[in-house]
Amino acid sequence: MSWLIKSSIGRKLIQSISGLFLILFLLFHLSMNVVLIFSHETYDFLANEILGANWWAIVGTLVLGLGVVVHIIYAVILTLQNWIARGRNRYASKSKTQVAWSSKNMFVLGVFIVLFLFIHMYQMWYQMQFKDLFGIEGVRHDGAQLVVDVLSQTWVLIAYVVAFIALWFHLNHGFWSALHTVGWNNDIWMKRLKRLGYFVSTLIVLGFIVVAFAVYLGYTNLLV
Amino acid sequence: MDKDINIKVKVWRQNGPKEKGRFETYALKNISQGSSFLEMLDILNEQLINEGKIPVAFDHDCREGICGMCSLYINGHPHGPDGEITTCQLHMRSFNDGDTITIEPWRSAGFPIIKDLVVDRTAFEKIMQAGGYVSVNTGGIPDANAIPIPRDKAELAMDAAACIGCGACVAACKNGSAMLFVAAKVSQLALLPQGKPEAARRAKSMVAKMDELGFGNCTNTGACEVECPKNISISNIARLNREFLKAKFKD
Known part of the structure; x- marks a missing residue:
């Protein structure tokens, strides 16, 4: 299986599979967020009993973390190799080839998302699961209230929305590109996959933005 | 209608694979828009030879878009601004009077430059x-x-x-x-x-x-x-x- 690391298509396969896995996680994350709008109690139950510091949640977190790390490492490797492959002398005239903006800026968009992740992980995950696991003072079991506390600050809302927009562009190219790399594409499916990618990225990002605004404006826990 | 145009070309000159390259700009007068891009370069080279200078090296062969020899990165496009054609099929009517056209070789680690606009x-x-x-x-x-x-x-x-x-x-x-x-x-x-x-x-x-x-x-x-x-x-x-x-x- 060394071809996975040694060949260009193998490396791309790793990048695309990890990316698709992260899209699945985002869909899961979104469904969790939506619960917040309806009931704080259910949200806290899910966060503490179903996720929390249980062994399966820890395994899940580790697998997810691995997915993120692999995706980042291969993004760096591929970008560096591609930069070298471009040659030492660059074109003096700016490229006028019409291509999708996001397809040329996947790495930059990714960097923005990682920066956001640092803030996000510190604000949420560190306060809940991490502190619980390592017995650090001030662990929060009231996840819903924590989210409300954090997202009621305007700068947090703005930072989140900016990151979501970067995510939208990243997913827009990433979704069809990943399926293209695993070989699932042809002239007919190209249009379908691009449209599906558009739909999936819009669903995820719009969902995140709606929940973030709902929390900021106080429209949560509506079923109580 | 095709006119005669006066243009400037900014061409990548590099004496050999290991030499340092640079751009040089040449003025061309009364180029017919009906002539092909490579004919324009032929005229440039004739002009350079008459001035006792070294002509610009560029790849070309069949000049009918089938051999794959011609290359050239012209104004930000491989094979020039016109779509679905090779450089040899590009005509000067894609350019206007007074234009400065930037001509570069393919640039990629896989295609090292041999001389001027010719890559390996x-x-x-x-x-x-x-x-x-x-x-x-x-x-x-x-x-x-x-x-x-x-x-x-x-x-x-x-x-x-x-x-x-x-x-x-x-x-x-x-x-x-x-x-x-x-x-x-x-x-x-x-x-x-x-x-x-x-x-x-x-x-x-x-x-x-x-x-x-x-x-x-x-x-x-x-x-x-x-x-x-x-x-x-x-x-x-x-x-x-x-x-x-x-x-x-x-x-």
């Missing part, structure tokens, strides 16, 4: 030698109608076979990737029964050669497809990925 594209020959053929273990001549080929397959194979190996895909790619070229060459054979028996070996060895020669990893920006003078579709890249992964997972 033997990397493509090496990739072809790695497996871009059907082995002829000659027996009797088979009957042409004995092997039925579905029409859509035949069309796709012919579309892929339109690739002339000019290297515009690599020149356009921000990753210096040769995937469109390799994909076309793998596809044109993998789609046909004659190429099927060796399809797995072909995909593996051509990709291995491509990686070895320092071409980049494709990130599906699609720039290659936009600039390809022969309209090779990036669907071929998906097919190459499929052929390669299938072959590797079978091992």
Whole structure:
């Protein structure tokens, strides 16, 4: 299986599979967020009993973390190799080839998302699961209230929305590109996959933005 | 109507592979818009020779868009601003009086510069030698109608076979990737029964050669497809990925 690391298509396969896995996680994350709008109690139950510091949640977190790390490492490797492959002398005239903006800026968009992740992980995950696991003072079991506390600050809302927009562009190219790399594409499916990618990225990002605004404006826990 | 125009050309000059290159700007007067881009360069070279200077080296051969020799990165486009043609099919009517045209060689680690606008594209020959053929273990001549080929397959194979190996895909790619070229060459054979028996070996060895020669990893920006003078579709890249992964997972 060394071809996975040694060949260009193998490396791309790793990048695309990890990316698709992260899209699945985002869909899961979104469904969790939506619960917040309806009931704080259910949200806290899910966060503490179903996720929390249980062994399966820890395994899940580790697998997810691995997915993120692999995706980042291969993004760096591929970008560096591609930069070298471009040659030492660059074109003096700016490229006028019409291509999708996001397809040329996947790495930059990714960097923005990682920066956001640092803030996000510190604000949420560190306060809940991490502190619980390592017995650090001030662990929060009231996840819903924590989210409300954090997202009621305007700068947090703005930072989140900016990151979501970067995510939208990243997913827009990433979704069809990943399926293209695993070989699932042809002239007919190209249009379908691009449209599906558009739909999936819009669903995820719009969902995140709606929940973030709902929390900021106080429209949560509506079923109580 | 075609007019005569006065232009300036900003050309990359480099004496040899190891020398440092630089741009030089030359003025050209009364160039007919009816002349081709390469004829304009011929006029430039005649002018340079008459001035006792060294003419600009550039690749060209058939001058009818089929040999794949001409290259040139013109004003931010491989093969110039006009679509679906090679540089030799580009005409001066794509430019206006007073324009300054920037002419550069293909720039990619896989295509080192030999002189001025000429780059070394033997990397493509090496990739072809790695497996871009059907082995002829000659027996009797088979009957042409004995092997039925579905029409859509035949069309796709012919579309892929339109690739002339000019290297515009690599020149356009921000990753210096040769995937469109390799994909076309793998596809044109993998789609046909004659190429099927060796399809797995072909995909593996051509990709291995491509990686070895320092071409980049494709990130599906699609720039290659936009600039390809022969309209090779990036669907071929998906097919190459499929052929390669299938072959590797079978091992």
